[in-house]
Amino acid sequence: MSSATFRIWRGNAEAGAFEDYTTEVSEGMVVLDAVHQIQAEKANDLAVRWNCKAGKCGSCSAEVNGNPKLMCMTRLNTLPLDEPVTIEPMQTFPLIRDLVTDVxxxxxxxxxxxxxxxxxxxxxxxxxxxxxxxxxxxxxxxxxxxxxxxxxxxxxxxxxxxxxxxxxxxxxxxxxxxxxxxxxxxxxxxxxxxxxxxxxxxxxxxxxxxxxxxxxxxxxxxxxxxxxxxxxxxxxxxxxxxxxxx
Amino acid sequence: MTYESFEYDVLVIGAGGAGLRASIEASSAGVSVGLVCKSLLGKAHTVMAEGGMAAALGNVDDRDSWKVHFADTMRGGQYLNNWRMAELHAQEAPTRARELESWGAVFDRTKEGKILQRNFGGHKYPRLAHVGDRTGLEMIRTLQDHGIHQGIDVHMECTVIELLKDGDRVVGAFGYDREKGRFRVYTARAVVLASGGIGRAFKVTSNSWEYTGDGHALAYRAGAELMDMEFVQFHPTGMVWPPSVRGILVTEGVRGEGGVLRNSEGKRFMFEDIPELYKSSTADDEEEGWKYTQGDKESRRPPELLTRDHVARCIVRELREGRGSPHGGVFLDIAWIKERLPNGAEHIKKKLPSMYHQFKQLAGIDITQEPMEVGPTTHYVMGGIRVEADSQMSTVPGLFAAGECAAGLHGANRLGGNSLSDLLVFGQRAGQHAAAYAKEQTGASINSDQVEAAARLALEPFEREGSDAEGPYQVQFDLQDMMQAQVGIVRSQAEIQKALDAFGQLYERAGRVGVQGNREYNAGWHTALDLRNLLMVAEAVAKSAILRKESRGAHFREDFLEKDSEQAKLNTVTRLGAGGEMEVVQEPLAPIRDDLAQIIDDNK
The missing domain is CATH 1.10.1060.10 (Alpha-helical ferredoxin)
Structure with missing residues (x-):
């Protein structure tokens, strides 16, 4: 099992900053899995919107390394893991908290x-x-x-x-x-x-x-x-x- | 304290197919409607439904009729169904399907330009109106896009945590908004629960985080009866690899289009065990099965299209006997149809686009070239809130339920395709009757003691910090592991008892759960609040499962392998006892009407 670092935006409309979280990654994982793992282990209150986890509901939109993506359909093996993976909320809509925007x-x-x-x-x-x-x-x-x-x-x-x-x-x-x-x-x-x-x-x-x-x-x-x-x-x-x- | 308050004639909780349809109906009856949903509008689990919506339109095979659909539904449910609901459902589904088209749904067509229908497990004729393999999305979007012009007040990302009562009657709900975590009080003359399922009580599930049995638990705590909670459907085909996608649904449509199940020895194991009830309607060999999937009216269905409970158990048998695939599933092969169809690969992509997409992207597998690995996944709960068939009113006045959270239509096992039609038929009925009920009521008064008690309870997790507190996720994971292992597809007295013995400790741990941070969009807090519901429904499942000492439909007991003629006449009822304990009893089914019994006989 190897690990990777995820640089996740934490904060609300008033203030915020990127925070680094290192977590274990395994074969077949997608970005949303890593976010959930971090949420369960290190940051219980991390705000992320998701539902189906199969690319069918369109809830988990975010910007991964600057690219607009569904987190549930972005496999980690498509990203360079030797540097932190940046995850931030969509920029076109007002921020609610962390990765969640007001759509x-x-x-x-x-x-x-x-x-x-x-x-x-x-x-x-x-x-x-x-x-x-x-x-x-x-x-x-x-x-x-x-x-x-x-x-x-x-x-x-x-x-x-x-x-x-x-x-x-x-x-x-x-x-x-x-x-x-x-x-x-x-x-x-x-x-x-x-x-x-x-x-x-x-x-x-x-x-x-x-x-x-x-x-x-x-x-x-x-x-x-x-x-x-x-x-x-x-x-x-x-x-x-x-x-x-x- | 004063909280943000709203007042409606009808409050609908849940915005999947049933909740949206109920809201539209109530609103057209001229009452004010509030619709509350845990997520954004249009994201409910209905979007995941792939195969289609069962309705005896008879567009592809004119031998179909509501009577055959009724008989299929009853047979699939092993005759524990509420027969009146099965009758209404079969009769009204065609109207509901056509209505959806008049609201803009774009179904696939037959050569004559009618709505196309496909084969599905347990349905005698091609019956599922569909849009490729994304019928649920089409349905929820159509209802959503129609509903937003109806003057319905939608409260997105808002979770109800308690129903409010005035005497015996439900008169409102108490909840919080996700964004800020502010409490809200909803006053309503009638409340419709359309909150979906309980999949999150199990480890491997096709359900999202939302499906924590909220409606079941809200109704139970408000004094309503639940029914047949032992019947949890394990869909035979969920993804098994990679680990992170374990449980995601692989539509039955794959088998409807000719996909076959094989074990590690390459054998089509489904031919080995065909239940008595279905012997006469199942293909004798592979050739006949193939012809059936291609629309040959003289052929009978392949055994892969037997009911979900049976297919899931056959897969478990193969796994237990060591004939599974490398990642602990069996093989589902649609690529083989290229041997039969000249443009097979294109055909697969066209008929099953989202499956193609899903495997390509999540597992790196091209389903037109190689088989998928699949295994059972917790998918649906047949049990739920006990309702009166025509009106969908629960045993508590003013409280209605429709869709997955209601019990009755599906009996011991649901047929694929009967869920989307259920949502529309009974969503419509719940909306209509809730509106009529609301019109008869005079004002209701909200009891502030109830509101304050619910608010206090909800905030407790923030007050628990320090060494004694535990995070909410670990408790949830442990519950899911336990339910999966001990109250899963194959059950026994000893295993269920083990689970029941462990509930005390889980409740105790849930009572000590503490959360970090503040109330804004705090997933930890939400998980902590959902735990209470999840534990309640899980306990109801286990207690109901231990009481039914037979194997029937989705409930399989390895210590009671056969069906029992006495228990065939009993529903399992769960209610809150006078002393606050959970009471689970068996109660006799209402005797079936003669004309309906005749229809079942005629279709045997």
Whole structure:
């Protein structure tokens, strides 16, 4: 059995510092295991958020050696253990304590997006007929586990702090899932352009890089939304047509 | 003291599938709803459900109907089920599934564009509506995204530690917020418990830290009866390696798609022991089993798709007899289907994406190339709060329960896929009836003595420092080790008794637990508070297990290997005795209605 040192951020919004903890590591361990071990042995009150420990709930997001990661899916054998492993909370959200941040802003943003509104059912029993092909396109977006790592890494939020103007990659994916839902009848394009700030995204693809579900956020969600905004809001022909059709 | 206070018509505790569905229903009935959850919204254990949601839609095989689903559920539960719940569940699940679609869920489709259904253990026909192998995520997200527009007040990261009563009636709850550790008083005309399971009472479990039997213990302390607590489901296939992921679930969907179990000798050992009840519905050979998984209607299911209790025990047999895999499991092989399907590897990735991902990332194994190692993991508790079938009201007025924390639907063993449907069917019913009950009530008064007593008790761990105090984690670990070893998959009088003898000391140690730091997001403190619930439910499991002297469903006694016809008629009831002691007794089941008995006979 060997040991490794973990440099963990301890503190709250007022004050804090990194603290080093050395603990034993064994084959197959992930970062969250090390954090739990430290919590049980040395720092009972260490604050960390987690649930499923299998990459399915998106609770244990943090920055490991500066990279936004799910701690439960980051194996220690992917990190250099001859130097301390740095673990710190996500930087885009206000700190609560230690590794836990206040992500409530995300929940507020979601409420502002128009909810799903299905077309009338196709069959008398209230069900619909949908092709598997159409289903698969939105299923990619619906894989999202809401870990908010894409929000964490997005420079519009992280560096420019435009939380009140831009909904961030997570909610662009959410909007894309609704817009491309085969049954949906709602129109969210004007909101995207005006209130949700889709234009702030300059497609640097940082969000795509960190997504633990491998959702092609930029290519499959954001760019198509940007195109729809352009088509609907700025295309002169469409604009004229709309004047006649209402 | 004054605490932050909230008042609702209906307070729902727990925000997994059942709690969300109950909240949505109560809210649509026009009452005010508060929803309290231990974690962030959308993170509850429902997200872990992989295989699907059982509903007799008949989209893939039109011979299916609620009657067949009912008979399957009763057979799976070894007839200890509350038959009325099994009836309602089978009848209402299709409506609940379609409703989920109308709220935005995106299920996989059949060629005709209907909701696709897959095979699962114990279900006669392909019955599980699903989304790849992440159906639970689809369900919780759909409910969450629908629920946030319903005017429900959500209290995230808030834990309830005591229910408050006015006379016989439950009128509220007392808890704390995780962020600051501040106490909160909730006044409510009706309370719905939807707090999930008790997996953390065992060492190897698929459950997260949250599942410490809170709802069970809250209800018990409030005077409600629990039922059938001996029935704990050990899912046959959890990961066994690496050690840190031991217990994480490997979906039954792997077997539904054609995955097979083999021992170290390469033998498909499941063919060796097929229970009498299932002989006529199980494949004779490997070929027939394969055809079944590929949708051949004339074929019967492979023995890997027998009920979970049976598969788990067969795995334990192989392990005990020395035919296990290198890391103490058996082999689950889906890669072999490449022999049968030209694009096998792609097919596996498409049908089981999160399993592919999970093994690749956590174990460094490519499941399209090599077998997985799997072994049983504590997954689900069939037992729980005793409820009235139609309304889901417990034996205490004003207190309702739905989902895993309620008892009845699953009897001695739950069929895979019947949990997600349970959450929706009975979440809806609990929400509806709690709202109706709340409307009939006049104001309730909160007793400040109860509040103060709960607050005092909760803060005690901070006052215990010094040599006598012990950290909360070691007590929890010791309890988990004990339950795993002595009240686990294979039980006996002597072993259970050993566990029961050890409870005194564990309670005593729990009473001495001390914590460091302050009340802000303090995991040690939370673990200390959860210990009380965990010990209570563990004791109920052990006491119920020693009373049932037979093997039935998930409860397997090596000193009583057979089913007993007398105990077939008995439920096990746990309640708080007059002197504060735990009382566990057996009570007769209600005789089944004739028409339902006929359905069971017709489907034998």
């Amino acid at each position: 409530s802003w995300n929940y507020e943003v979601k409420k502002r997006i128009k909810q799903f509104a299905p077309r009338k059912p196709d069959a008398p029993d209230g069900s619909w007929r949908v092709d598997q092909y159409d289903v698969e396109r939105v299923q990619e977006f619906r894989k999202c586990i809401e870990c908010f790592l894409c929000q964490d890494v997005c420079h519009v939020l992280r560096d420019h702090r435009l939380h009140d103007k831009f909904i961030g990659p997570r909610y662009l994916v959410y909007t894309a899932a609704l817009e491309m839902q085969p049954l949906d009848t709602e129109d969210r394009i004007a909101d995207l352009a005006n209130d949700h700030g889709v234009g702030y995204c300059n497609i640097t693809k940082c969000c795509t890089t960190v997504c633990p579900e491998d959702i092609a956020i930029t290519d499959n969600a954001i760019i198509p939304l940007k195109e729809r905004v352009v088509d609907q809001m700025y295309d002169p022909l469409t604009k004229m047509l709309r004047m006649f059709t209402g």
